[in-house]
Amino acid sequence: MTTLIVRTATRYLMPLLLLFSLFLLWRGHHEPGGGFVGGLVAATAFVLLAIADGTSAARRLLRIAPVRLVPVGLATSLVAGLGAFVLGRPFLTGLWPEAGIALGTPLLFDVGVYLTVVGVVLTILFALMEEGS
Amino acid sequence: MGWIVLLVLATGLVAPLAIRRLGERAAPALAVVPAGVAAWAAAGQAAIARGEIPAWRTPWIPSLDVAWAFRVDGLANLLVLLVAGIGALVVLYAAAYLRGHAQLGRFFAFLFVFMAGMLGIAAADDVLLLFVFWELTTVSSFLLIGFDAHRQASRDAARQSLIVTVAGGLALLVGLLLLVDAAGTSSLSEILRSDVVRSHPHYPFILAGIAVGAFTKSAQWPFHFWLPGAMQAPTPVSAYLHSSTMVKAGVFLLARLSPVLGGTDAWQVTLVGVGGITMLLGAVMALGQDDLKRLLAGSTISVLGLLTMLLGLGTPIAARAFAVTLLAHALYKGTLFLVAGNVDKATGTRSLERLGGLRGAMPWTAGAAAVAALSMAGGPPLFGFLAKETAYEAALEAPHASWLVGTATVLTGVCLVFAALRVGLQPFYGAARPTERTPRDPAPAMRLGPVVLAGAGVLTGLLVGPAERLLVAPAASAILQQEAPTGLALWHGFTPILALSALTLALGAGLFRARDALLSRAPALAPLARMGPARAYTAGLDGLLRFAAWQTRTLQNGSLRRYLAITLGAALVTVLAALGRTPLDRAWNALALPSEGPALVGLALAATLLVVGGALLAARAATRLVAVASLGAVGFGVALFFLVYSAPDLALTQLVIEVLTVVLLLLVLPHLPRAKDGAPRSPGAARTGLALLGGLTMAALALVASAPPLAEPISDYFSAQSVPAAHGRNVVNVILVDFRALDTLGEITVLGVAALGILALLATHRRGEPAP
Structure with a gap:
């Protein structure tokens, strides 16, 4: 599958897709987007790289094993929910430092969703890709 | 207190990292945490004894009035002290016992999670919160029993304990929910103040549910059999979970709830009956055992039965006997298990047949064992002596059938003396037996635990006055919800109970002398x-x-088509059953869609063409590759629909999912068995029918679902509240990360578990093993 066209296109598409995924994550609170779809786009970027250059290249770029991203993501979301609890309010209450700014605990929660989704998708797909070889 | 529980939990998370960095040297630092908790509990004990009960409360699920609430009264603090104090010793002990074990970090993670759960059970002031901690101990106990996961016996024992205690946990949950319903609150302290439960029509079910939960946890007959199996766990775990703390959770819960549930005939008959049977059964089980740990497990079952029986009696002196026995048993049984671990380590065997004369080689262990065994046998001046005296007193003054209860208790006492002498004296006295290794006392960390616990048994016995004032009386008062009787003393003059006590010791010692004949x-x-x-x-x-x-074999015979047919068929049955009860005119109403602008109609038409065309192509595809590509086209068509009907979030997600699905399918395709490519496959009439029915049903479902709603949809509320309450204009995202964030958290957890499952399946497949 590793044709020159795919490999060259990946070199340009991959960073764009990653940027786009972060953009989706960030804007999700007000515009279409969010952690789930952002995570999916980021996973797509890595899958593309894996198709072009093989899973080992994609794993190297990711640095952390995808299956480890799952607990990291879950813990991030959990911590976002615990923030309110520590302040004596019910678990998962959204906290905002200042109204109107998107930097509240819901964004942190969404970051957790993002990381979990990337971890889950890449865990499954990388494992399947390596199954054949 | 909530912070303490979280601190212990956090220690569990840190433990694997600390162990990885520092090895066993991290253990003393880890032990500081439970030691600190024990010191905190000890410092608060005097105030609690004066009746100043500390309590904390934070809302957790305010809509259900469930709170993250803790309250430490005398009974709770006694358990906190035991859990944290013995916990600290066990942490030190385990680090030496499992020295060099590759999974030591994981072991401590499990152990601290268990400890947090146990502290939570002790101090929770909300029954639903208590249940959460209860299950936490069940799960961590399962992981600890199965710690040597490469051994089949460990895995079987772990699974057995899990099945028994989880089944009991479910019964407990039912009982607790009914209790909450009857009392009108989930706050434990408010439930204890209410007096409506006993006369409530659901009382029998409440009692049954809670009793089954407690009985499974505390290894009461007929659920006792998991406990001897649990001895597969590493010895520090047996000492900690399966003798001194976790198995006490069941009787603790019964004690906790006895003010609202106790006193009825049903309570007395159930608890005295089951407790009495368990007590005798455990004692008999202990008699013939050759394995040190299994012998101790039998005697633990016996004492747990005694504790249950005492709660069933419900008299003030029984409550006092309960508190004394709980404390005494935790001290001497913890010691004896750690002694068994030392003997096992030093000699390589736990078989009593092959042990003897170790006293000279292991003086520290032998000393601790002798003291603890004397306490277990009920010899003065140890705390176990008081435990036996108070238990006899309570049994002889039982409200009903005191002769039967008394006889059973004394018989049990005799058996326990016999068991105590065997486990505490036999390995250390008499002629030395040849063993695999040259026995000697183990590392100091492994001497510390038994010596401190045995010493505590001596100290509480000698200083019986302060021990009663600070530990026993506050706990007994918490059980009774009134002042407990006082006046514990080693010497009461010549009383019938003293005579019984002496008789027990004499009979037990006599049996011990004749043990060879008996054991044959x-x-x-x-x-x-x-x-x-x-x-x-x-x-x-x-x-x-x-x-x-x-x-x-029947449902999943390996043919994917069969899977699909069964899944689709099951879904159709349920959907059709629901549709059959929906008035049809609602569906027709839905066809009157709001008119769209011409541009949108054009787009919608294009989407329809894409979906229908793709579906037809997929159905007629000659190869799987074509089918996958066609289905991709269907997915893009659906995404277009979402776009037309202003659901950009859905469209976006659908598009990316579609891409990933195609990749996934392409990866999976080579692994499927080769189909007869080329020749057009005929699906057969049955499958065609099923497919058509599926399509029609989904169409009907879509129509009914899009009909004008019967009730005001909740989406209006979400739309209205999105900006003011959650500062977000994208309602979909606000719902996901704020309004329904708990659902999302659950969903991503499921995703993670699914990924792990797939990884495990692929790993077994790669090793060439059959998939589990």
């Missing part, structure tokens, strides 16, 4: 142990596995 007959008892509930469990489990195998 022990095999006669063996079939007894194999009968009964353990057998029912095995038969039930085998039957379940056979049924599962049959079901899997």
